[in-house]
Structures are given as C-alpha cells and as structure tokens.
Amino acid sequence: MSQFLPISVVGVGLDGREGLTEKVRKIINEATVLVGSERQLSYFTSSAAKAVKLGNLEETIALIKTHQEASEKIVILTSGDPLFYGLGRLLLEHFPPNQLTFYPHLSALQIAFNRIKIPWQNATLISAHGRNTEALVKAIQRGDKKIGILTDYNNNPSAIAQLITALDLPFSYQFWVCENLEGTEESCRCLDLETVKSEQFSALNVVILLREETPIPDLETLPSLGLTDDLFLSFPDRPGLMTKREIRPLILAELGLKPEQIIWDIGAGTGAVSIEIARLFPTSHIYALEKTAMGASLIKANCQRLNVENVTVIEGSAPEKLPNSIHPQRIFIGGTGGNLTAILNHCEEQLVTGGRIVFALATLENLEEARQWLREHQWLDRILQIQISRSLPIAHLTRFSPLNPVTLLTAWRINQS
Ligand SMILES: C[S@@+](CC[C@H](N)C(=O)[O-])C[C@H]1O[C@@H](n2cnc3c(N)ncnc32)[C@H](O)[C@@H]1O
Incomplete structure (x- = not known):
C-alpha cells in the first residue's frame, strides 16, 4: 500500500469547468494543489488550492513530489485524454501507477x-x-x-x-x-x-x-512526358505499387523508342509506363499484359482518363497470354510472376531483328536469373542502378526522401545491336 494520497490527473477541454462531470468538479474543488498550464489554471481561479504552473517537467515533478510528501490533495490538469499522447505517459515514468488516478476528457x-x-x-x-x-x-x-x-x-x-x-x-x-x-x-x-x-x-x-477518389485530370495542361503519379488510378490496397514518375522517362530512354513501333509491356501494373509511351508515340501500339483483374481494369480506366487509344490491355499471365503473331520491336518487362525464363524464351522468338528488351528489376535474384539467360542465349546487356531521392519539406527545412532503388537491365542480341 502506498502511503501517499493518489494524484488525480484530469483532462480539461477549452470549455474548462463547464465540460467536466460533477464528480471531477468535486475532485478539483477539494484539491489543495492544482497543477496545470496557464490556460488550464485560468478555468479554476476561484479555487483556494495552491496553483503550480507547469514549466520544466523535471522541476514540476520534484515540486509535485514535495507536495505529495506533505499529504496535499493534488490535481494535475492536462488537455484531452492524459493517456493519449498526453502528460499521463510521462507521469507514469515518475510515479507508480497506484499513485495516479486518471479522469480523461475527450481527445482533441x-x-x-x-x-x-x-x-x-x-x-x-x-x-x-x-x-x-x-x-x-x-x-x-x-x-x-x-x-x-x-x-x-x-x-x-x-x-x-x-x-x-x-x-x-x-x-x-x-x-x-x-x-x-x-x-x-x-x-x-x-x-x-x-x-x-x-x-x-x-x-x-x-x-x-x-x-x-482521384479527380479527372485536366488533359489540356498535361505535359507530354513525366505525368505525376497522382494522375493514375492505382491499387487501393497498394497505392505505392507503380513505376514512379522519375523512373518512367529513364525506361523510355533505355527502350530507345521510335514512332510506329509495336511495344509489349509485360506486368503492366496500373499502365503508367504503357500510357507514357502511348502519349509520346501516338503512332506506336502498346500491348499491356497484366495478370491481375484489378490491374487490367485499372489500365483500361487510366487509358480512358488520359484519352489514350493505342494501348491494348491483355488480362492474364505471361508467357501464356502474350501475343503470338504480333511481333514487337521493344519489350518492357516490369513484372514476371516468377516466370522470367519462360517469358524470355517467348520474347526471344517474337522480338523482331534489332529489337530490345528492358527489364525493371527489384531483386538480385531476378537480375541474376535474367543475366544468366542472356549469357546462355548470347545476348548483350547493360545495367543501370537507379537511386533517386525526392526533396521533402520537414517543418521549415528540407531533406531527401529516397524512392525504392530500381535496376534497369537493357538487353539486345549479340549480332544485332
Ligand atoms: C500534446 S497533444 C495532447 C493531446 C491530448 N492528450 C488529447 O487527447 O487530445 C497536443 C495536441 O492537441 C491539440 N489540441 C489540444 N486541445 C485542442 C483543442 N481544443 N482544439 C484543437 N486542438 C487541440 C494540439 O493542438 C496538439 O495538436
């Protein structure tokens, strides 16, 4: 049993005394020491209790302990719920729980x-x-x-x-x-x-x-390349799952695009890469393959929102659902669903002479699997390791916030560079 009277920790709102229950008002009326901020104490100026203004925490705690030893009836006034990001947590670090009783107000x-x-x-x-x-x-x-x-x-x-x-x-x-x-x-x-x-x-x-919900974009004001990520509808449970704006132009550059090409986008996600290509090269045609039904419908919806008509969406897994007789000049592989080798075998058969494949890879294992296939099939490659940070304001300062690193692997047949 503690020899001290319990300290009452009372949450008070901006409506002061009025917002408190009868029970809590009685506790405050009977207090001999009231601790609180200037504002909180101002609600109880008619109280006969000694007022202790909350200042330096360590000093205030020491003062409270002195009053506690003198058997004073102490009430500490706090804002809202004392145990919701409030003074309560700090008080529990300095007093055993049995010496504290909490009377919460509503949290802000x-x-x-x-x-x-x-x-x-x-x-x-x-x-x-x-x-x-x-x-x-x-x-x-x-x-x-x-x-x-x-x-x-x-x-x-x-x-x-x-x-x-x-x-x-x-x-x-x-x-x-x-x-x-x-x-x-x-x-x-x-x-x-x-x-x-x-x-x-x-x-x-x-x-x-x-x-x-994502608003309809104003098409007139959109840039030709570098659409902001918020223009695309994305997976509700995985909003970050999209090739980011800063990475997309690098993919387009690695693809070495020209007008009037056939391009496959395998693992197209929300269609962000397909749509950037489609808008920049209206005479090209993109086949966007996506295995999830939600992804496929997001790509269609994004094409519609961004007024893109040269993307054909194919729902299903690669390589089974990849086109057989429409030969691409360029292939972008953003997702493989674990079928990398089978997909590459199919792409090798279908890619036209002088064609190119660009992979966006997130894991070393996929990078290794892709490079091994390329070596065995006598292809050449180059790798770009991309680590981009965006500036981010922190109060009145600015720091960098890194995006997930991406590896771009660009590959072409040995005798057809
Ligand atoms: C240290 S936290 C205290 C939270 C408090 N324990 C609670 O349950 O609401 C301070 C935050 O509460 C806000 N806050 C406290 N009283 C408020 C009020 N009456 N109106 C709006 N915000 C208030 C402050 O602006 C700040 O965001």
Whole structure:
C-alpha cells in the first residue's frame, strides 16, 4: 500500500469547468494543489488550492513530489485524454501507477472526427507533436484512408500540406483543420492544399486527412512526358505499387523508342509506363499484359482518363497470354510472376531483328536469373542502378526522401545491336 494520497490527473477541454462531470468538479474543488498550464489554471481561479504552473517537467515533478510528501490533495490538469499522447505517459515514468488516478476528457482528435461526422474507429492516429514526421509520411504513402494528426508549432497544418505535395502521391487527400475545439472560436474547415500552405492557424489545432477518389485530370495542361503519379488510378490496397514518375522517362530512354513501333509491356501494373509511351508515340501500339483483374481494369480506366487509344490491355499471365503473331520491336518487362525464363524464351522468338528488351528489376535474384539467360542465349546487356531521392519539406527545412532503388537491365542480341 502506498502511503501517499493518489494524484488525480484530469483532462480539461477549452470549455474548462463547464465540460467536466460533477464528480471531477468535486475532485478539483477539494484539491489543495492544482497543477496545470496557464490556460488550464485560468478555468479554476476561484479555487483556494495552491496553483503550480507547469514549466520544466523535471522541476514540476520534484515540486509535485514535495507536495505529495506533505499529504496535499493534488490535481494535475492536462488537455484531452492524459493517456493519449498526453502528460499521463510521462507521469507514469515518475510515479507508480497506484499513485495516479486518471479522469480523461475527450481527445482533441475524437472531438474533431465527431465535428466533421466521420466514424474514426478505423482511423490512423498520429502525433507529430514534438516528434518527427516519419510515422506520418509512412501513413500518407501507404494511402491510409483516414489519418488524424496532433500537430505542433513546427509540424503545423502548412508544413503537413507541403509534405503532402512533396510526396507526389498517386491519390489526393481532403485536408481538414480543426481549431480551438470546444472553445468559443472553434472552427473545422476543409481547405485546399494551397490555402493551407499560406494560412496561419491557431496554435490549438489538429489535422484530419481523408483520402479522396482521384479527380479527372485536366488533359489540356498535361505535359507530354513525366505525368505525376497522382494522375493514375492505382491499387487501393497498394497505392505505392507503380513505376514512379522519375523512373518512367529513364525506361523510355533505355527502350530507345521510335514512332510506329509495336511495344509489349509485360506486368503492366496500373499502365503508367504503357500510357507514357502511348502519349509520346501516338503512332506506336502498346500491348499491356497484366495478370491481375484489378490491374487490367485499372489500365483500361487510366487509358480512358488520359484519352489514350493505342494501348491494348491483355488480362492474364505471361508467357501464356502474350501475343503470338504480333511481333514487337521493344519489350518492357516490369513484372514476371516468377516466370522470367519462360517469358524470355517467348520474347526471344517474337522480338523482331534489332529489337530490345528492358527489364525493371527489384531483386538480385531476378537480375541474376535474367543475366544468366542472356549469357546462355548470347545476348548483350547493360545495367543501370537507379537511386533517386525526392526533396521533402520537414517543418521549415528540407531533406531527401529516397524512392525504392530500381535496376534497369537493357538487353539486345549479340549480332544485332
Ligand atoms: C500534446 S497533444 C495532447 C493531446 C491530448 N492528450 C488529447 O487527447 O487530445 C497536443 C495536441 O492537441 C491539440 N489540441 C489540444 N486541445 C485542442 C483543442 N481544443 N482544439 C484543437 N486542438 C487541440 C494540439 O493542438 C496538439 O495538436
């Protein structure tokens, strides 16, 4: 048994005393020491308790311990739920659990989700308050559907908006900023990224991101090459599974394309490579083979969205479903489903004289298997190891965020370079 009276840790909202239950008000009324921020203490100025302003944590803890030893009735005021990214965790590092009793208020994120009327049981909840944005970057890149974020002075809504832009996502987010929740100046607004980047917000805010369906692109403004990833519809469960914008031009260059060619894109995924080729070479024709039904329908939908008509989508596995009598000048292999050797045997038969194959490889095993086949069949090759990093704003600074490395293997028959 502890010889000390338990310390009450009470969550308080911007509605101060009013938002508390009768039971919690009674605990505060009976307190002889009240610890809290200036704002939290301001709700209880009529209390006769000694007020301790939360400052340096170590010093405040030492002071609380002195009051505890003097058998004072201590109440520590915190914001929201003390055990949700709050003071509670730190208090548990300094006091045994049996010396602490928690009386949570609603978390700012719980209130925010309720204000915008979105069920939040399946949301990803992240604190960027006094922390780095690593977990946030991962959640955004994964394309989590609902993300609730606790912010701070540096990781504020504008910095988060800049981060989203820099990540060049294959989808977009509705961006909600919820300020001064439960206060007289409460506001919850859905804003576009550019507005968020330039606006100043109240220090008390949380951000909610809700993933949106990809909007229809404005075809007039699209570049001829280098479409941004967010223009493509992608796999809902694997939004990152796409050959990235910075890699696609290198693949096109390695393919050494010319107008009026037949090109096979094997393992076409969402069709990003096929579509870049198709738009740049309208007189060429691309056969995009994709084994998943979802991928095949995504390629068709992406062709339609981007007004591309020179791509034929074939659903099925290579080599079985590869065309037999339509001989390609160029072949791009982005996925093999474990059939690399069989696919290469088929490609060798079908590729026209002077043709070329480019592979995008993610594993050393596939690279080795491909090179062994090329050696045995007397082909030549060259390899490009691509490691690209994009700039990423971190609060008011910038760092590099690496994309997954890709190996491009370009191959041609020995006597037909
Ligand atoms: C250290 S965390 C504390 C979280 C708290 N334990 C909770 O359950 O909500 C601080 C975060 O809560 C936000 N916050 C606290 N009170 C708020 C309010 N009334 N309105 C909006 N955001 C608030 C801050 O802006 C910051 O993002």
